[in-house]
Amino acid sequence: MQSTTSPSTLSMGDEAYSYYSYENESNFTDNETYDLSGDFSDLPGSHIFLPIMYYLIFFTGFWGNIFVIVVVGSKGKRAGRLVDIFVLNLAMADLVFVLTLPLWAISSSQTNGWDFGFASEFLCKLSSYIISVNRFSNIFFLTCMSIDRYLAIVKMMDSRYLRSSKCIRITCAALWIISGILGVPSLIYRKVAPSVDGQSCQEDEKLAILIGMNLGMVFLTFIFPVLIIMVCYGTIIMHLNRHCAAAGNARAEGRRRHSLKMVLCIIVAFVASWLPYNTFKSIKIISYLSEGELRHKAWLHNGFLVSSCLAFLNSCVNSAIYFFLDHHFRRRAKFLQLKSFTPLQFSHVLHRLSQK
Template sequence: MTPKEELVSLWSFLYLKLPHKVLTYFHGSHIFLPVMYYLIFFTGFWGNLFVISVVASKGKRGGRLVDIFVVNLAVADLIFVLTLPLWAISASQNNYWNFGAASNLLCKLSSYIISVNRFSNIFFLTCMSIDRYLVIVKLMDSRHLRSSWCVIGTCISLWMTSLVLGIPSLVYRGVDPEGSQSCLDDKSSTFYQVTNLIMTLLTFVFPVLIIVLCYGTIIMHLNKHCSAVGNPRAEARRRHSLKMVLCIILAFVVSWLPYNIFKTFSIISHLFQPTIGCETQNVLDNGLVVSCCMAFFNSCVNPVIYFVLDNHFRKRAGMLYHSCKGTSNVLQSFNSSTTFTNGSENFGTSGGRSQFQI
């Protein structure tokens, strides 16, 4: 078998056969999905709440600019996981969406929250990549762009954009009044299907290309200047922060790529070939189910990445733990410190200017 044939065979197994095998092993989605949804709910809820608590405890002068994006990601994931019990209950009833008079409203709102979460996550991750590019490649030219007020304004703009882009899900998702009584897309609307394709391009493909461009430039810059005389500790902190952000982005891409692939194939097949075979439809349906779970898992992965890779976050979590036990003097001494173990950049105001520590 040639390398090309092996690659095709691997792709066929991962994206066509594996989803069906997984669902068969768990005796159907009514067992597999509720277990996964509740697992993601509990880990995502406590994990992201923990991240918000740790970052918020730093105060204005104890934080880093990258933490503004971190806490926004955590808030988006926290709001999203709150909807998962609804989907778990529905999945346990073979996708029957039965929540009384509020069924249709809950279907629309939960679908809207999922869309907003997907858009806001990729937008914030793209901004984190641009931020790493500015701090490593364009440090002297990016002081104003990386001020705390500029970053906060950017986050507000991204939230507003995500809320607007999620409106089609709010309008075109609902409980199917006939047949399955499930929470589904309105596949009869060509406008909505085409909009979904465009959204995939604008909110996944383009941002990923920007992220790849930023990190490609960063790696080239670091390799070019690795032997330059400078501050070794600052360079080590930059590299460590870069590694953490890169892991967060890779986790997002790995989690959401299969879903976007299956979603795209499903939309294209419906638009250009309305009547497809039962086997093909079964593959697409099972693929969407499993890839959707993979995408949802992204909401509970980031806290683990922060705790494992970010020494500053881990140290701060320990200080917060001791503070809760009553040893607040340790926490205060940490806040008064002017350096961090792995850090990135501090934000705060002094004389109307942002202060940075790279």
């Protein structure tokens, strides 16, 4: 059976089952073994489509996020918007994440799995840590973007300090620190271990007893933030519907609605990308807790694999959202082109955007 080593499931702290190798599942007892050649099998062709998928996400996400960083990070004649601070941090998080994908592409295509010589252990821990920090920081930044939109539209006069550039920058720095701390268990407990074929970058089997905590991690890093986001946008929509007739400053109201639309699209893309993954992950955690045979079913393994790829796509869709939905972004991109400011030679893309 072809060894399928994948960064699937993005390391979530100290989760107790192997995210990165589906053949070498962590057991609950030292004596418990399973015949993984039965119901549990690789997705047909995964050693071909996984590397291709990872490389496509890498190239698209790499250039797309660099472009976003250049455009948003450089100021033209006008100061950038406050929401751009979150956009810039999201792009940096996604850029660092996609840099790990070539490792997983190579590992997925190799018959000996995660084999990078003397650097195997170091790369396993580092890439797992980066993936974990990216996951945490993304959802935290998106949640704060939703709260920022709520403050800007619903609590406009009462939130001037909270929506200051200084306060938002401090918030982003704090979120990076928190994400870095939450990712430390991945840095400590990920290791290179033998799998059915070759080696895999996986979780320490001794952490299996902590698997119940990981269900709480799903709630903390996905369900709870999404609930906050839903409350924020539900309140915003009700507020806009109540005040749509009072057009005191139609232009400012239009800008707020446009910014709201962009942020909402980013959040919808994130939820759509990560919901299948978190669903399969929750099922897998529950299957471990119940000690049933569900964890060895091929559909669970294959669904986990496909949903992980879908989740990784989120690292490159944000740049497309900015391209097509943010007029302010396009104007700034055109300005940088005219000033010959950008180091990226995206002249053809910029020319098409400037004509829209």
